[in-house]
Amino acid sequence: MSERNLLPDDLTILITGGAGFVGSNFLRLMLLKYPSYCFVNMDKLTYSGNINNLADFLEYPNYSFIHGDICDRALVDSIVEKHDIDVIINFAAESHVDRSIKDPLIFVKTNINGTQSLLDAGLKHNIKLFLQISTDEVYGSLDDTGYFTEASRIAPNNPYSASKASADMLISSYGNTYGLPFNIVRFGNTYGPFQYPEKLIPMAILNALHNQPIPIHGKGQSIRDWVYVKDNNSAIDRVLHFGRRGEVYNIGSNQEKRTIEVVHLILEMLKKPNHLIEFVEDRPGQDYRYANNPHKIMSELGWMPQYNFLEGLQTTIQWYIEHMEWWGTPSN
Ligand SMILES: Cc1cn([C@H]2C[C@H](O)[C@@H](COP(=O)(O)OP(=O)(O)O[C@H]3O[C@H](CO)[C@@H](O)[C@H](O)[C@H]3O)O2)c(=O)[nH]c1=O
Numbered sequence: 631m632s633e634r635n636l637l638p639d640d641l642t643i644l645i646t647g648g649a650g651f652v653g654s655n656f657l658r659l660m661l662l663k664y665p666s667y668c669f670v671n672m673d674k675l676t677y678s679g680n681i682n683n684l685a686d687f688l689e690y691p692n693y694s695f696i697h698g699d700i701c702d703r704a705l706v707d708s709i710v711e712k713h714d715i716d717v718i719i720n721f722a723a724e725s726h727v728d729r730s731i732k733d734p735l736i737f738v739k740t741n742i743n744g745t746q747s748l749l750d751a752g753l754k755h756n757i758k759l760f761l762q763i764s765t766d767e768v769y770g771s772l773d774d775t776g777y778f779t780e781a782s783r784i785a786p787n788n789p790y791s792a793s794k795a796s797a798d799m800l801i802s803s804y805g806n807t808y809g810l811p812f813n814i815v816r817f818g819n820t821y822g823p824f825q826y827p828e829k830l831i832p833m834a835i836l837n838a839l840h841n842q843p844i845p846i847h848g849k850g851q852s853i854r855d856w857v858y859v860k861d862n863n864s865a866i867d868r869v870l871h872f873g874r875r876g877e878v879y880n881i882g883s884n885q886e887k888r889t890i891e892v893v894h895l896i897l898e899m900l901k902k903p904n905h906l907i908e909f910v911e912d913r914p915g916q917d918y919r920y921a922n923n924p925h926k927i928m929s930e931l932g933w934m935p936q937y938n939f940l941e942g943l944q945t946t947i948q949w950y951i952e953h954m955e956w957w958g959t960p961s962n
Contacts, residue, residue: 632874635759635811637716642668644715646700646748647722649673651825652763652817652859654683656721659863661687668692670713672706673722674699678826682956700744703751710751717870718752719761720745723794726828727767730790731914741793742800749804760812761870764798766855766880766920767791768816774853777923780816780878787915798878805876813869814878818922822859822942823949827957831856831943834893835950838902842960848912850890853919857883858942861935868931882922883935895940899947 641664647653648671657669673679675697687693698705700722709715723741724730730737745762752760769778770785784799786792804810821831837844865881873879887895890907897904927933950957 632876635813635870635873635875637758637871640666641716642670642713643717643719644670644672644709644713646672646718646720647679649675649679649681649683649695650721651678652820652862653721654824655822655859656719656863656866657684657687657693659860659867661690661693663867665692668713670694670696670709670715672696672698672700672709678725678828680824683824700748701739703747706747707751707754710755710757715752715755715757717759717761718748718757719763719866719870720748721763723763725790727788727790728828728913730788730793734789734793737789737793741790742796745797746800749801749810753804753808753810758811759870760801760804760810761866762798762801762812762814763866764814764816765791765794766816766818766882766922767917768795768798769920771917772919772921774919777882777921778880779923780880780926787917802876811875813873813876815866815869816878816880816922817862818855818857818882818920820857820859820862822946827960830889830892831896831946832950833960834896835900835947836954836957837960838897838900838906839951839954840959841902841906843908844893844906845908845910846889846893847910847916849909850888850893851918852889852916853886853921854889855882855884855886855921856892856939856942857881857885857935858937861937864936865927865933868927868933872931874930879927879931880922880924881927882924883937885939886919886921887939895943896947899944
């Protein structure tokens with residue numbers, strides 16, 4: 631078994647994409663839990679990032695924000711050098727499958743070239759760990775049975791997942807070739823507060839709140855394993871502190887639901903009528919089912935998901951009710 635990551639007691643961590651959904655939720659946890667660490671948040675502030683996601687932390691002495699693009703190699707290099715970064719956690723990514731189908735180029739740029747720019751800076755300045763936030767989509771699609779393990783074949787099916795799979799492979803090649811210490815964490819479908827409403831759950835909640843139609847691809851039969859964002863946070867925290875060098879960890883919470891079931895639950899919780907559902911053409915190359923087996927992180931690192939889907943969904947709905955004005959009226 632590979633050795634554990636060797637990290638100093640007081641870490642300086644570069645979080646990329648920390649103004650986005652998962653990154654800002656993670657920073658929120660870390661800033662409260664580790665006041666002796668320093669966090670540098672670098673974010674391009676694209677359509678899906680929002681500096682207000684961390685408005686209540688702007689004055690924290692151990693937090694700084696830099697507006698920038700991970701593809702800007704000179705900027706990335708100067709940040710890693712100037713701040714004496716120990717760990718890079720790369721949340722920055724173009725992440726929406728439908729957008730990647732319409733315009734793959736930016737996905738290749740940000741998800742592959744951007745990752746390489748971080749790897750090069752990390753290597754040059756001898757960081758102690760490169761932690762990549764990746765996805766179960768790199769494994770492709772499952773039928774009704776079976777699960778993805780870390781040993782499953784990498785077989786992405788759309789430009790988004792292909793770009794994430796490429797980044798994962800680049801990272802492990804830097805580990806193998808140059809000895810860069812790394813971990814890769816592969817999530818299931820993450821949901822919770824602060825998620826930009828292009829993904830299924832926040833889109834359905836906000837459309838329902840505005841009594842707008844909710845587009846469902848095909849007949850809504852695709853299956854996803856839904857993981858509450860706080861469970862993802864605790865998994866990254868575990869891997870950061872206890873992960874073994876060069877290992878990949880799958881995150882899953884064994885809470886699989888069909889798309890149509892998720893939307894029915896949202897409508898039921900909001901007491902909205904089912905006729906808001908509008909069946910539309912299926913996503914080209916739609917993956918039928920993703921389901922990670924999280925046995926490795928549970929048995930080796932003691933991680934356990936804490937949130938069941940109904941509880942997580944209720945909390946998420948409540949958050950969107952309280953923050954409806956952030957998002958305006960849905961356009962469809
Ligand atoms: C946005 C949207 C989605 N869907 C369907 C398509 C999928 O089968 C399911 C979930 O769609 P999305 O919320 O876009 O998520 P999905 O494509 O599974 O990918 C998500 O989960 C992945 C992890 O599995 C992440 O890596 C991706 O960044 C994230 O976007 O709902 C609809 O039926 N209508 C919609 O409008």
